[in-house]
Amino acid sequence: MARSGLSVFSVLGVGAAIVLTGCFGPPAPAPTTSSAAPSATTGPTSSATASPSAAPGTTAATTTPTTTAAAPTTTAAAPPSSAPASPTATGEPAPTGLPEQTGPLTVFYVAVGDNGVSGPAIGCGDSLVATTTAPVRFTDQVGPSVGTLLANKSRDIGQSGLINVLYQSNLTYVAGELDGSTITIWLTGQFMLGGVCDIPRAKAQLEYTAMAASGATSAQVFVNGRPIDDVLSLK
Numbered sequence: 001m002a003r004s005g006l007s008v009f010s011v012l013g014v015g016a017a018i019v020l021t022g023c024f025g026p027p028a029p030a031p032t033t034s035s036a037a038p039s040a041t042t043g044p045t046s047s048a049t050a051s052p053s054a055a056p057g058t059t060a061a062t063t064t065p066t067t068t069a070a071a072p073t074t075t076a077a078a079p080p081s082s083a084p085a086s087p088t089a090t091g092e093p094a095p096t097g098l099p100e101q102t103g104p105l106t107v108f109y110v111a112v113g114d115n116g117v118s119g120p121a122i123g124c125g126d127s128l129v130a131t132t133t134a135p136v137r138f139t140d141q142v143g144p145s146v147g148t149l150l151a152n153k154s155r156d157i158g159q160s161g162l163i164n165v166l167y168q169s170n171l172t173y174v175a176g177e178l179d180g181s182t183i184t185i186w187l188t189g190q191f192m193l194g195g196v197c198d199i200p201r202a203k204a205q206l207e208y209t210a211m212a213a214s215g216a217t218s219a220q221v222f223v224n225g226r227p228i229d230d231v232l233s234l235k
Contacts, residue, residue: 098139104132105145106212107152109162110201120208123200128208129162141213142176146185149209165201168192171223176210183216187223191232199232 107130111118114127122128138144155167171189178184185206193202206228207219221228 100137100139102135102137104135105138105141105148106130106132106209107145107149108205108208108212109157109160109164110205111162120204122204124197126197126201128204129160130208130212131157131160131162140176142178142183142185142210143173145209145213146173146176146187146206149205150187164205165193165198166191166205168194169202176214178214178216181217182220183210183214183218184220184222185210186225187221189223191223193232203228203232 108119108128109131110122111127111129113125114129115121115125116127119127119129133148136144149164150166150169150171150173152164153167155163155165157164169189169191171187171191174186174188176183176185187206191202193199203221206221210219210221211217223231
């Protein structure tokens with residue numbers, strides 16, 4: 001019986017040695033999926049989108065560029081046409097920034113045959129005479145003054161004896177710019193005049209009205225992008 005007991009103890013001892021060896025032996029190799037963790041966390045958003053069961057390295061490489069590239073495209077894109085149009089693109093000068101005022105406008109008409117008695121002498125022995133409108137509100141007088149002249153479709157100016165040779169013309173004020181003592185205005189449209197003497201009259205009405213509005217001492221007028229002298233020389 002003693003021999004038999006020793007045999008059992010020997011068997012149990014061997015089994016215990018086997019169990020201890022299984023628990024405290026060298027650690028098993030790390031699973032290959034653990035290497036995906038560093039790759040998945042290197043991108044800023046891959047950890048939120050990568051699937052836990054995805055192949056290591058593959059999901060992080062494909063998801064991260066797709067996710068991070070979309071954000072700059074959405075946030076950095078500026079709304080189209082958000083920038084104001086450049087003044088030079090339309091040919092118009094930049095806004096003057098002048099304060100709003102209220103006052104009468106000065107518009108010039110013609111005294112036929114006056115020979116410079118009532119105002120500046122112009123061609124055909126006429127005079128140019130200043131008239132004033134009722135008070136209006138404005139920030140820049142040039143546009144309203146020239147616009148008032150062009151909008152008047154009456155030949156005779158009340159009972160004053162003055163005439164408006166531009167009354168049949170179809171002209172529109174576009175822009176004006178003061179450079180030193182010279183005012184330049186741009187118009188579009190066509191002249192419709194009554195004869196040769198209307199050429200210096202029309203030119204003088206436009207120039208003097210623009211000069212009075214701007215305080216300039218000389219004026220240049222362009223019609224459809226051409227100097228007024230070139231345009232009126234065809235009449």
